[in-house]
Amino acid sequence: MTCFSRSRYLLLASVIGAGISMGGMAKAIPPVLQPEQSDVLSLPPMGDHAVLVATGEQSFTLYDGDKGRILGTLPASMVDNIAIAPDRKDIYVAVTMWSRGDHGTREDFLRDYDAHTLDLTHEIELPPRGLAVFKQQNLELSQDGHWAFIFDMSPATAVTVVDLHEHKAARTVDIPGCALVFPWAHDGFSTICGDGSLTNVALAGGAVNVTHSKPFFDANRDPVFEQSPADRKAGKALFVSYTGQVYPVTLGATPVVGKSWSLQAAAGQPAAGTGQQEQAWRPGGEQPFAWHEADNRLYVLMHVGGYWTHKQEGTEVWVYDVTAQRLLQRIDLPSPAKGITVSPDTANPQVYAMLASGKMAILSATTGQVEKTVEAKAGGISIVPQP
Secondary structure: OHHHHHHHHHHHHHHHHHHHHHHHHHOOOOOOOOOOOOOOOOOOOOOOOEEEEEEOOOEEEEEEOOOOEEEEEEEOOOOOEEEEOOOOOEEEEEEEEEOOEOOOOEEEEEEEEEOOOOOEEEEEEOOOOOOOOOOHHHEEEOOOOOEEEEEEEOOOEEEEEEEOOOOEEEEEEEOOOEEEEEEOOOOEEEEEEOOOOEEEEEOHHHOOEEEEOOOOOOOOOOOEOOOOOEEOOOOEEEEEEOOOEEEEEEOOOOOEEOOOEEOOHHHOOOOOOOOOOOOEEEEOOOEOEEEEOOOOEEEEEEEEEOOOOOOOOEEEEEEEEOOOOEEEEEEEEEEEEEEEEEOOOOOOOEEEEEEOOOEEEEEEOOOOOEEEEEEOOEEEEEEOOOO
16 A cells, blocks of 8 residues: 555656646747838949849849849849949839730830839830830930930831930831931930941931931841940940951941951951851850940950851850950850840959850959859840949
């Protein structure tokens, strides 16, 4: 009996102890959940090493080239175009969308985003002719930031001129047989035409005056790239042909076409021809050129191939002195690239290469060394602020 009593006492003590312990747990004060504090961050003024990249098919992503990190994202589809204001305070996106995704009622408008907050500040309706295409030269801005020029095709070609101060479409200028926008230094723009000429649109004083140049390249035998670069400040363009001929043009009502030169000859190689089996270093890609205006250097995405390989990714970037018309540098890329752009500064310029893998390689324009590689899901198009 003594043993049984002792066992029963120990069992009872154990149960009571467990009860006390469980009671203590039940009486514990639950943690107080603090209310979530939401905030909205703002970006610093856009620096020289900011780059906007077409990422996936639904956005443009703003990166810090020094840190290789995302600063923000703007919604945009694969047919939209984007431009940074000359003063870097606004970002414009030309948008075409349908009420039911890929069909239904179509809307065309120009979105104005504050570059400091990425807030949508204005949405400007465009005429129904405005069909955007995924190319940088389809949306350009005047140097003073007053006008936006939007290339249209529906199917007739035209340019819609938007007053960015009044936030409204001002006029539409027909440019039959011509396409794209290459802005002048002041009061106008030029477009390239199917016969190898330029159509020039002067907008001074509110009036529209259209002139036509003589053909300066053979559009059938050796057409120029639609992605040929333009210097908005100087009102100049470098029209580069599929074989690598460079046509320098001072834009205006009466364009001045300089003497052409060859990318290959400037590198000490024979000029490339139009033979299908003729292997040579040639320009190519979705965005194969970047004109570094501050030191007048042309960066070209190059590959080895025959004629009509102008869309092929490049394996090297060749850097030219435009004034001296000579090759300065060849930069090896870590893998083939679809497009390039270059930061506008001179202290530490960077080359942004949109690799075919979807990564963005950030290279020193001075040494050619890879500084960072970013998993960006990058397309071929990217833009940087102007100097």
